[in-house]
Amino acid sequence: SLTDKLQGVFARLRGRGRLTEKDIDEALREVRLALLEADVHYRVVKEFLQRVRERAIGTEVFESLSGAQTVVRIVHSELTALLGGSDARVQFAPKGQTVLMLCGLQGSGKTTTCGKLAGWMRRHGRHALLVACDIYRPAARRQLEVLGEQIKAPVYGGSQGQSPVQIARDALRHAAVNGNDVVIVDTAGRLHIDEAMMEELAQIREAIQPHETLLVVDAMTGQDAVNFATDFHTRLSVSGFVLTKLDGDARGGAALSIRHVTGVPVKFVGMGEKLDNLDAFHPDRMASRILG
Amino acid sequence: LVTGRGRIDESLFDDLEESLIKADVSVRLVTTALDTLRERTRTERWSDPDDILRGLRQTLGQALRNPAVREVGLATGAPSPSLYLFVGVNGVGKTTSIAKLTRRLTASGAKALLAAADTFRAGAIEQLDTWADRLDVGIIKHRPGADPSAVVFDAIQAARARHIDYVLADTAGRIQTKAHLMEELRKVARVAERSLGRRPDEVLLVMDATTGQNGISQARLFTEAVPVSGIILTKLDGTARGGIVLSIADELGIPIKLVGSGERAEDLEDFDPEAFIKALLA
Ligand SMILES: Nc1nc2c(ncn2[C@@H]2O[C@H](COP(=O)(O)OP(=O)(O)OP(=O)(O)O)[C@@H](O)[C@H]2O)c(=O)[nH]1
Ligand SMILES: Nc1nc2c(ncn2[C@@H]2O[C@H](COP(=O)(O)OP(=O)(O)OP(=O)(O)O)[C@@H](O)[C@H]2O)c(=O)[nH]1
Ligand SMILES: [Mg+2]
Numbered sequence: 001s002l003t004d005k006l007q008g009v010f011a012r013l014r015g016r017g018r019l020t021e022k023d024i025d026e027a028l029r030e031v032r033l034a035l036l037e038a039d040v041h042y043r044v045v046k047e048f049l050q051r052v053r054e055r056a057i058g059t060e061v062f063e064s065l066s067g068a069q070t071v072v073r074i075v076h077s078e079l080t081a082l083l084g085g086s087d088a089r090v091q092f093a094p095k096g097q098t099v100l101m102l103c104g105l106q107g108s109g110k111t112t113t114c115g116k117l118a119g120w121m122r123r124h125g126r127h128a129l130l131v132a133c134d135i136y137r138p139a140a141r142r143q144l145e146v147l148g149e150q151i152k153a154p155v156y157g158g159s160q161g162q163s164p165v166q167i168a169r170d171a172l173r174h175a176a177v178n179g180n181d182v183v184i185v186d187t188a189g190r191l192h193i194d195e196a197m198m199e200e201l202a203q204i205r206e207a208i209q210p211h212e213t214l215l216v217v218d219a220m221t222g223q224d225a226v227n228f229a230t231d232f233h234t235r236l237s238v239s240g241f242v243l244t245k246l247d248g249d250a251r252g253g254a255a256l257s258i259r260h261v262t263g264v265p266v267k268f269v270g271m272g273e274k275l276d277n278l279d280a281f282h283p284d285r286m287a288s289r290i291l292g
Numbered sequence: 293l294v295t296g297r298g299r300i301d302e303s304l305f306d307d308l309e310e311s312l313i314k315a316d317v318s319v320r321l322v323t324t325a326l327d328t329l330r331e332r333t334r335t336e337r338w339s340d341p342d343d344i345l346r347g348l349r350q351t352l353g354q355a356l357r358n359p360a361v362r363e364v365g366l367a368t369g370a371p372s373p374s375l376y377l378f379v380g381v382n383g384v385g386k387t388t389s390i391a392k393l394t395r396r397l398t399a400s401g402a403k404a405l406l407a408a409a410d411t412f413r414a415g416a417i418e419q420l421d422t423w424a425d426r427l428d429v430g431i432i433k434h435r436p437g438a439d440p441s442a443v444v445f446d447a448i449q450a451a452r453a454r455h456i457d458y459v460l461a462d463t464a465g466r467i468q469t470k471a472h473l474m475e476e477l478r479k480v481a482r483v484a485e486r487s488l489g490r491r492p493d494e495v496l497l498v499m500d501a502t503t504g505q506n507g508i509s510q511a512r513l514f515t516e517a518v519p520v521s522g523i524i525l526t527k528l529d530g531t532a533r534g535g536i537v538l539s540i541a542d543e544l545g546i547p548i549k550l551v552g553s554g555e556r557a558e559d560l561e562d563f564d565p566e567a568f569i570k571a572l573l574a
């Protein structure tokens with residue numbers, strides 16, 4: 001673990017009363033390694049370590065006997081502060097319909113998360129309509145319909161030949177007629193560098209004015225997270241992240257990267273393939289996980 | 293990367309480190325590669341940054357030069373059918389890769405049969421069925437919730453009866469650290485082997501190019517469970533470089549056989565090590 005590695009570093013520095021800057025730098029090299037191995041972005045690691053360094057050097061009482069724990073404590077608290085510290089609650093409409101739009105790269109877990117969110121809404125006394133705006137992936141609408149049956153939520157897929165924008169727009173009307181106070185819109189996976197598909201997403205967003213635009217991100221994503229999260233956020237103004245597949249053993253450093261560069265909070269985490277595997281995000285638990 | 297640079301200095305090495313890490317090459321491999329370059333700069337008295345770049349391509353190419361790793365062709369077995377089993381974690385592109393490989397195989401005149409052995413995920417059977425229709429190939433499917441091993445078994449029997457050359461079997465995505473799911477996969481491979489009279493001709497581990505360091509855990513644990521014979525690296529049409537496969541080739545010797553470069557059935561290419569490393573350093 002990181003604490004063990006740092007104990008090793010500090011054992012070599014034993015006998016000194018106070019940590020020198022050089023000692024801090026040696027300790028920070030281990031922290032740097034831990035963060036990079038956890039998939040935290042190269043530049044985010046640099047900036048993060050700078051904050052830790054300032055805090056560590058500014059610390060007055062520094063017993064080298066507990067130096068390792070002190071550094072880990074500082075790192076953990078800085079990580080937790082960075083990951084948290086923002087309103088991670090769902091923004092509901094003060095009255096009328098609340099609209100959530102889910103987007104992200106191919107295979108990140110959007111459709112499954114839509115199903116999970118419908119269940120989450122029911123547990124919070126609301127009645128969601130699921131909307132199938134992925135007209136490209138084979139049997140995408142069927143996938144959402146099966147999930148809708150499992151979670152007992154209605155699914156709206158528009159009619160044959162409609163564009164995703166038309167389906168989304170009609171869905172709001174359908175929800176109003178059928179008494180659904182929450183509308184959850186599933187969209188096709190897409191690359192942030194696919195101009196036409198990003199434009200489609202911007203048009204869907206324009207048509208339905210979502211209260212939440214959730215970017216769904218796979219927890220095993222590496223350094224690329226900063227690239228696409230920034231692009232999606234610039235184009236659409238993302239209001240929250242959903243970090244999926246956290247039931248795996250990926251450390252999830254991408255969460256720190258995307259939070260740091262966009263300022264957008266993680267609002268939910270996916271903890272499994274079943275529809276009840278959706279949890280609130282816990283910054284302190286995520287910090288421990290990233291540190292390994 | 294090194295254009296406009298007059299000389300080799302520590303800032304060049306810093307920039308190289310940044311590029312490689314941002315391409316998801318593991319820290320361990322980056323450190324080893326750069327240490328090798330520093331040493332060669334000294335012993336070979338390099339002064340031109342282009343020497344560094346060439347040296348780096350050689351060092352990284354070394355990982356891919358592992359003899360086991362260089363055999364990029366797909367194996368076939370006798371008697372037919374040849375069986376290709378697709379495995380991997382959730383959402384990486386297994387089902388779509390089956391469609392792509394099926395198109396390639398049938399384009400050269402061979403006959404293929406699909407096995408819808410993802411009996412768990414919502415809409416999985418329908419998704420593969422849609423591809424079977426589009427590609428005009430047969431498909432063996434059972435009910436959702438059925439035993440995946442039974443689907444693969446039936447597909448092999450059917451392929452024999454119909455004189456079909458290839459069976460391509462889809463499996464459900466699964467997290468590699470879930471013991472019961474890896475055991476299910478072991479059983480699929482065992483049943484397939486028993487029915488085939490030999491191991492599956494290919495067990496293709498499908499991996500997403502956006503995956504970071506967890507890719508090593510995936511390769512390791514899937515290989516422990518089933519005889520992985522090659523990797524299909526998907527979504528290289530995005531901005532992710534897939535650098536983690538260098539460590540996988542280096543540490544586990546698994547060949548990267550195919551690359552996914554889009555969502556259409558035609559978006560499948562043979563793995564090109566030179567092009568891959570070039571893109572890594574771009
Ligand atoms: N283990 C695990 N699997 C998940 C989780 N969320 C989604 N999945 C799985 O990930 C795979 C992809 O999920 P989808 O919901 O189809 O992903 P998507 O983003 O809609 O995919 P596209 O529409 O093709 O872009 C499926 O096998 C899901 O069951 C999670 O939290 N944990
Ligand atoms: N851009 C791009 N998208 C891809 C590629 N390969 C697959 N996809 C997309 O990735 C998403 C997931 O593909 P699937 O084939 O369903 O993945 P899977 O591994 O079978 O997923 P599960 O069965 O749910 O575990 C789909 O939207 C595909 O179109 C690729 O090479 N490039
Ligand atoms: Mg989907």
Ligand SMILES: [Mg+2]
Nearest residue numbers: 386387410416
């Ligand atoms: Mg699949």
